[in-house]
Amino acid sequence: MKRRPTIEDVAKKTSLSISTISLVLNNKPHVNDQTRQKVLKAIAELGYHPHRGARTLASKSSGNIGFIVSDDHFTHVEPFYTKIFLGTEFEARAHDYYVLLTTVAKSFKKSLVPRFLLERNVDGVIIAGKVNEELIDYIDKLGLPIILVDYMLKRKRLSSVLIDNRRGARDIMNHLIAAGRKDIAFIGGDIHHSSIAERFDEYKDSLTENNLQYQPLLVVTDERDTRVHNGYNAIERLLKSGRKPTAVFAANDAMAIGCLRYLKAVGVKIPDEIAIAGFDDIEMGSHIEPRLTTVRVFKEEMGKLAVKLLVEGIKSERDTVTTVHVPVELIVRQSSQTEHVANPHSVDDSSAPGFELPA
Amino acid sequence: MKRRPTIEDVAKKTSLSISTISLVLNNKPHVNDQTRQKVLKAIAELGYHPHRGARTLASKSSGNIGFIVSDDHFTHVEPFYTKIFLGTEFEARAHDYYVLLTTVAKSFKKSLVPRFLLERNVDGVIIAGKVNEELIDYIDKLGLPIILVDYMLKRKRLSSVLIDNRRGARDIMNHLIAAGRKDIAFIGGDIHHSSIAERFDEYKDSLTENNLQYQPLLVVTDERDTRVHNGYNAIERLLKSGRKPTAVFAANDAMAIGCLRYLKAVGVKIPDEIAIAGFDDIEMGSHIEPRLTTVRVFKEEMGKLAVKLLVEGIKSERDTVTTVHVPVELIVRQSSQTEHVANPHSVDDSSAPGFELPA
DNA sequence: CTGAAAGCGCTAACAA
DNA sequence: TTGTTAGCGCTTTCAG
Numbered sequence: 001m002k003r004r005p006t007i008e009d010v011a012k013k014t015s016l017s018i019s020t021i022s023l024v025l026n027n028k029p030h031v032n033d034q035t036r037q038k039v040l041k042a043i044a045e046l047g048y049h050p051h052r053g054a055r056t057l058a059s060k061s062s063g064n065i066g067f068i069v070s071d072d073h074f075t076h077v078e079p080f081y082t083k084i085f086l087g088t089e090f091e092a093r094a095h096d097y098y099v100l101l102t103t104v105a106k107s108f109k110k111s112l113v114p115r116f117l118l119e120r121n122v123d124g125v126i127i128a129g130k131v132n133e134e135l136i137d138y139i140d141k142l143g144l145p146i147i148l149v150d151y152m153l154k155r156k157r158l159s160s161v162l163i164d165n166r167r168g169a170r171d172i173m174n175h176l177i178a179a180g181r182k183d184i185a186f187i188g189g190d191i192h193h194s195s196i197a198e199r200f201d202e203y204k205d206s207l208t209e210n211n212l213q214y215q216p217l218l219v220v221t222d223e224r225d226t227r228v229h230n231g232y233n234a235i236e237r238l239l240k241s242g243r244k245p246t247a248v249f250a251a252n253d254a255m256a257i258g259c260l261r262y263l264k265a266v267g268v269k270i271p272d273e274i275a276i277a278g279f280d281d282i283e284m285g286s287h288i289e290p291r292l293t294t295v296r297v298f299k300e301e302m303g304k305l306a307v308k309l310l311v312e313g314i315k316s317e318r319d320t321v322t323t324v325h326v327p328v329e330l331i332v333r334q335s336s337q338t339e340h341v342a343n344p345h346s347v348d349d350s351s352a353p354g355f356e357l358p359a
Numbered sequence: 360m361k362r363r364p365t366i367e368d369v370a371k372k373t374s375l376s377i378s379t380i381s382l383v384l385n386n387k388p389h390v391n392d393q394t395r396q397k398v399l400k401a402i403a404e405l406g407y408h409p410h411r412g413a414r415t416l417a418s419k420s421s422g423n424i425g426f427i428v429s430d431d432h433f434t435h436v437e438p439f440y441t442k443i444f445l446g447t448e449f450e451a452r453a454h455d456y457y458v459l460l461t462t463v464a465k466s467f468k469k470s471l472v473p474r475f476l477l478e479r480n481v482d483g484v485i486i487a488g489k490v491n492e493e494l495i496d497y498i499d500k501l502g503l504p505i506i507l508v509d510y511m512l513k514r515k516r517l518s519s520v521l522i523d524n525r526r527g528a529r530d531i532m533n534h535l536i537a538a539g540r541k542d543i544a545f546i547g548g549d550i551h552h553s554s555i556a557e558r559f560d561e562y563k564d565s566l567t568e569n570n571l572q573y574q575p576l577l578v579v580t581d582e583r584d585t586r587v588h589n590g591y592n593a594i595e596r597l598l599k600s601g602r603k604p605t606a607v608f609a610a611n612d613a614m615a616i617g618c619l620r621y622l623k624a625v626g627v628k629i630p631d632e633i634a635i636a637g638f639d640d641i642e643m644g645s646h647i648e649p650r651l652t653t654v655r656v657f658k659e660e661m662g663k664l665a666v667k668l669l670v671e672g673i674k675s676e677r678d679t680v681t682t683v684h685v686p687v688e689l690i691v692r693q694s695s696q697t698e699h700v701a702n703p704h705s706v707d708d709s710s711a712p713g714f715e716l717p718a
Numbered sequence: 719c720t721g722a723a724a725g726c727g728c729t730a731a732c733a734a
Numbered sequence: 735t736t737g738t739t740a741g742c743g744c745t746t747t748c749a750g
Contacts, residue, residue, distance in 0.1 A: 057726085116457065121411040121457075382720085
């Protein structure tokens, strides 16, 4: 089998030195245009492609981005983080990076540090959701650029791509209140996650601003995580305690779906007796019945933004801290409002507007 | 900042040569156990970890696995292929590999060859679903081990991890027929995909074996792909043509859900008037109403198996061709059978049995 | 069982 | 603008 061509073959073929070839390869300036063309031609003719490993060794950059997500986030809220991951994947390709995915346990053990960090196999790291802070410190000490997605640290200034949770929660609350709902319950879990906490905070603030009483007895936030069955359990507990809200704002779609299933099971009319709204806009919400009112979060877009920021960070040395709040969009469906569906299988347009990085 | 330790530091610290350290690092034999312990100790004390790039260059193996899926599969049947990908991810880690994901267009263009192939940045490739055959040939010519997942080529002998589609389709058909359904429709799309074709073939064979007439007018297979709205359109066309099946076997869950939505929209009682069954067991099927009868496919498990086979292939030089048919499991739910649900939020156990590779 | 030495293919000073 | 050269950190013969 033919040995694959190396930079030296290109050098010979063009009667130039390998360093000149390297300059062309890396789009460096100070190369005569004639020369550049000649090199490019030879490269094409030989079918030459630089060897990643060699580049990595010589240039001290791997061409990879690390993507870290906690294992329970990934299993419990999979569709959400998967979308973010796919967004990074997509954008990374545009920048000629590959994404190495890894999940990490909740607790930090030295032995569980992602291998790509130990082997210096990534040029920067994207962290999605809440992960152990010790690990974040560890990465930071390594000097690697970090971008947080859907999570923030107060203790430390790090670039992050965040959901505009306040805005989304406010839209939901305004929508429910405008429809005349006054006793609005909040169903949450994993309340220490910054996104969930923000949604809850805005829930309370919205009540106040609308001159509605904040009723702690209409709130459940102590579920362990935000999976469907926890939403189910939470609303069950709430109703069995004797309270009867007229609307439920769930911390995310999964919990909202859990609520929905319980309420349907016990014969509560939705949305007539109780309106329900979630957050995130996972696909399932548009297929269940009644279809779920929610706040659309542009998950792929968040992943893409994270890569853009990270690539900037990798290239620019100086670590400017940027925080982006990605806009959200209220999606009103049957679970909160009787709607007449003209085209029952219309698919919601999921394309995101073209977000721009702050200048 | 402290320079990270290299193999040379370990050598100095132990007063051994770097080649001995390398032997230990790679678990090679012929190292005195005393020496090995001494080296290990020094490695631990220094916090040394070999540099991936250096290894790649010297050893001619990258430590990466390529994962290729066609872009339309990935967008249209996302939850399915995502699960397979996550399975590979998980298993790869156990073998100290990382997975580089890429999607490819339907048509083959030289300029669109995944970069990881050009840069020799993967040691083997997993191909999920149908991809352009020219690309497969190209990879094969590169001499890289290939494992196909949920796809097969007749023209060429390649290792593959396949769904036992025949078995699953037979189970579905037997279930429907046992319930007294005789006029069973088949709704499909993307019929050239080997999995879809097999399900369809078994549909026909099952009819014959049960002395039921194969009725071409109860069959729609010309939908472009297998997304929800195509299921919706297909069943609509079928019913409007005047036929009235008593059951529908859809090529996958997405199409089954489409059927379900149409039938509900026009007021057909499910399962009383028409029973519906899908295939794949995507999560949504257990959340819609009525819950969908389907065939569970162990998607993560398929990804894991693919990695196991691939790693074997990478290590063993000789390319033995292995074909694994992963077993499936019939899941009967409300869409085909009136059921009384004791615990309405019980989650189906999604854990796979421990599959073994053929000896 | 251990050491010496030659690369692996490329980048990046520094010279010319 | 182009060439020379020294590594990058590790694996792998080949000796000893």
